[in-house]
Amino acid sequence: MSAADPIDHNPAGLTVELGRDRPIRLDCGVEMDHVVVAYQTYGRLNADKSNAILICHALTGDHYVADPHPLTGKPGWWDDLVGPGKLLDTDRYFLICSNVLGGCMGTTGPKEVNPATGKPWGQSFPVITIGDMVQVQARLVDSFGIDQLFCVIGGSMGGMQVLEWCASLPDRVFSAVPIATAARHSAQNIAFHEVGRQAIIADPDWMGGDYLEQGTTPKRGLAVARMAAHITYLSEAALHRKFGRNLQGDRDAFSYGFGADFQVESYLRHQGSTFVDRFDANSYLYITRAMDYFDLAAEHGGVLANAFKGTKTRFCVASFSSDWLFPTSESREVVHALNAVAANVSFVEIQSDKGHDAFLLDEPEFHATLRGFIEGAARHRGLAAKGAQS
């Protein structure tokens, strides 16, 4: 069987409703008994349910990992990695990826209708955490009857979820790949998020968060938030290589005005304006907040190593040399904590000038390392090279 098999794969994704029988208690204290989760699966779960890999997406990602995005038509965000014979081999593994709690691609979030009021949640949506996202993912994994995931993998905010899984549900994670991430959100990163949030809130069309009811969209604010954030995903070297100080194609001199003279301006404006067509402004506020609140050490008596005490999970931590949003030093903190509990850990810093976004891009050395780690973990899990058939 392969993922090319048309049965049980719907490119549009799937949904499941959770919490009816047992409400989901959020960190803020609110209990939710109606949570819809939009997700996607690839490949097939084997008979003993030992070949499942959970993919965790980043801040503005979603569950369209290897399917065209329904709003933009662009290929899935990890299309290079997921498929038959690829690094995350759909012939061997059962891949699950869900849109996070608070997201805007089908999972319950501020954009969705609150069944209690019949109106969009908007700002009445409870403030969520990375731990809440993981809790909901765990319920989804439960719904497949999977006790232990073969691997939990993700970059950036997805990596935070990976670490949270390993800390809060260690027995359910055989191997873990936190990529370009940190065990806590730094002051600088909180600062950048705050700039983005204030841009949204300052947009009159935000309407106190009630824009869906008022029939407006805070496009300008959300676009500025995206523009600021996008700079943090790149490196100076990458920006220079791509644009330098070059003027836009049809210009050979400054306009002596505030139009987009430079290519880099035009690029950022494009990033901002296309983002608003696929992302919800309130979701952006809630999810960035969840990242800001993340601090695994603080949740474990101030000692990060305590979060991993007794772990049997096999870890592969990866960072990128030019990533200044989640620099290598943050990954090293995680590695030091894992060493302190004598965990089984691999750690690589990939040389790249592509900045934080490198985890989404074609980085052959990164992919080779990842492939080796997953292959090694599969051997230890007893997942033979062609043994994923059910």
Added chain:
Amino acid sequence: MMMTLGNGSLRVDLKLIADMVEPGSRVLDVGCGDGTLLSWLGEQKQVDGRGIELSMSGVSAAVTQGLSVIQGDADTDLKDYPQGAFDTVILSQTLQATRAPKDVLSNMLRIGRRAIVSFPNFGHWRVRAGLAIGGRMPVTDTLTYEWYDTPNIHFCTIRDFTELCRVLNIRIDTAIALDRDGGVLPMSGAGRMANLFAAQGLFVLSRGSI
């Protein structure tokens, strides 16, 4: 820091080290290069192996093989591990390149029950002759760098090493004198003869009684 002296089949001195490792034990290889020794130990002795390596190419090659290796070095990364985390900690041809060999050695015997250490002997007659007669910093088969580009910053002789073990209350369980190819020389590994004729020293160490 790691000097990769050869790839592929197990170097003679690595084979010697590998033979000393107990099957199924927990091993940390500090400066593991591309993981040649760890890979051999995993396959032949079912060892639960971990590695630390400074060079990115080494780490990448090791992890790609499915080995558990982190990018780091002996000076900064040994302190994190808890006491007794490993049965054996291996430091092959790397001690002389560490910033603080004394701390490295102490840490190895804190986190490991046993340590296996090999290093080039600066007391070897060729080294002595090179300096005494030639008047130049020695460049030999085991010490291949010029003084200005060597990563080796803390050379010692076999006698210096045994003295450091005494100071640190480290017990020398085995001492083997090796020639430049890693072959075993017929003499006590810790004596004056070894200090003159061994190109490398190979020591098995454990924590001394207090």
